[in-house]
Amino acid sequence: MRQFIVVGHDAPTTPDFSLSDLAGGAGRLDVLCRCINAGLFVSHGIREDVRVHLVVDDKYTVRFDGETAKRLYPTERAVASRIRGALEATDDAIGHQPAEVSPGVELYRMGFESTLESAARDGTVVELHEDGEPLSTAEPPENPIFVLSDHHDFTDAEATLLAETAAQRLRVGPKVLHADQTMTVVHNWLDTGGYETY
Amino acid sequence: MRQFIVVGHDAPTTPDFSLSDLAGGAGRLDVLCRCINAGLFVSHGIREDVRVHLVVDDKYTVRFDGETAKRLYPTERAVASRIRGALEATDDAIGHQPAEVSPGVELYRMGFESTLESAARDGTVVELHEDGEPLSTAEPPENPIFVLSDHHDFTDAEATLLAETAAQRLRVGPKVLHADQTMTVVHNWLDTGGYETY
Numbered sequence: 594m595r596q597f598i599v600v601g602h603d604a605p606t607t608p609d610f611s612l613s614d615l616a617g618g619a620g621r622l623d624v625l626c627r628c629i630n631a632g633l634f635v636s637h638g639i640r641e642d643v644r645v646h647l648v649v650d651d652k653y654t655v656r657f658d659g660e661t662a663k664r665l666y667p668t669e670r671a672v673a674s675r676i677r678g679a680l681e682a683t684d685d686a687i688g689h690q691p692a693e694v695s696p697g698v699e700l701y702r703m704g705f706e707s708t709l710e711s712a713a714r715d716g717t718v719v720e721l722h723e724d725g726e727p728l729s730t731a732e733p734p735e736n737p738i739f740v741l742s743d744h745h746d747f748t749d750a751e752a753t754l755l756a757e758t759a760a761q762r763l764r765v766g767p768k769v770l771h772a773d774q775t776m777t778v779v780h781n782w783l784d785t786g787g788y789e790t791y
Numbered sequence: 792m793r794q795f796i797v798v799g800h801d802a803p804t805t806p807d808f809s810l811s812d813l814a815g816g817a818g819r820l821d822v823l824c825r826c827i828n829a830g831l832f833v834s835h836g837i838r839e840d841v842r843v844h845l846v847v848d849d850k851y852t853v854r855f856d857g858e859t860a861k862r863l864y865p866t867e868r869a870v871a872s873r874i875r876g877a878l879e880a881t882d883d884a885i886g887h888q889p890a891e892v893s894p895g896v897e898l899y900r901m902g903f904e905s906t907l908e909s910a911a912r913d914g915t916v917v918e919l920h921e922d923g924e925p926l927s928t929a930e931p932p933e934n935p936i937f938v939l940s941d942h943h944d945f946t947d948a949e950a951t952l953l954a955e956t957a958a959q960r961l962r963v964g965p966k967v968l969h970a971d972q973t974m975t976v977v978h979n980w981l982d983t984g985g986y987e988t989y
Contacts, residue, residue: 615866729927
């Protein structure tokens with residue numbers, strides 16, 4: 594399985610935002626929606642072996658699971674609508690028990706640290722860093738967990754935690770890409786067996 | 792310069808569509824907006840050496856130029872608003888003279904063939920094809936022009952024209968990706984000098 598944890602620093606924790614103003618009033622939720630899109634979708638299909646965890650303001654995590662997702666469409670607005678639905682169900686998430694919001698979408702009352710620790714039990718945490726090994730020479734891990742930030746850098750505490758948890762440090766190239774673009778690049782790297790076999 | 796030509800088969804030719812229904816009433820304009828986004832933007836910046844040509848229903852072409860674009864934001868809705876603005880100016884595009892719509896955005900009264908021929912004068916047309924050479928072994932051309940289709944396949948006529956014009960045939964991997972995802976992958980391939988140097 595491939596997992597992505599995307600940390601949304603400005604994302605709303607309540608559902609009272611407009612789907613028509615994702616980049617403004619909804620705290621750049623557009624960025625996070627594009628990450629869901631990049632993580633889950635290929636042309637005319639969904640990647641069943643993928644989970645994307647959206648950490649919302651270090652308070653909640655909305656988890657999208659490619660295996661069970663249904664009637665999910667790859668537009669910013671459609672994905673934002675699902676996130677809004679999840680934020681309507683925060684009272685139903687108790688402890689580590691999630692609220693099941695819609696097929697393939699669950700809301701957890703968990704911040705970044707808990708989400709990272711939980712995901713790390715099922716694979717290898719990868720840090721993406723400008724000083725990392727280039728993708729073209731690195732060996733793809735078996736069950737990678739990539740951790741990305743929204744339009745802001747990681748906080749110092751997040752960066753420290755990530756560096757401590759990560760088993761591999763990679764860089765995608767000389768340009769600083771958007772989180773969703775980075776996800777698309779690493780998917781392709783994994784799809785092609787580390788650019789070796791396809 | 793890097794150029795992308797994206798063929799929109801269902802895209803609207805008139806501006807009377809809702810920005811809140813891009814995937815439905817606007818003929819999957821969401822797909823084309825994501826291509827503009829993937830073509831032009833990196834994190835906190837724009838790629839100045841890029842042009843993206845959106846062919847609309849083989850009738851018009853909306854050209855986005857990274858060098859002159861201003862106040863353009865990477866959300867589907869913001870990009871769709873610019874396309875709508877272009878489609879309001881169709882009467883101002885006469886012959887091969889474009890209508891200048893907004894900074895970095897022009898509308899041409901040109902379909903796929905004219906747009907391809909015009910772009911091909913400034914570089915090497917690349918066909919993306921499942922039987923092409925893998926990116927990891929191919930040599931990046933100097934001024935590539937990548938040609939992509941929206942959520943539909945190319946028509947037979949388009950595919951024939953493209954095969955005749957293309958100097959290089961590449962494949963991005965074993966998965967069929969969305970057009971915007973493919974653009975992100977080839978940008979990274981070019982950024983890293985064909986996965987060689989970075």
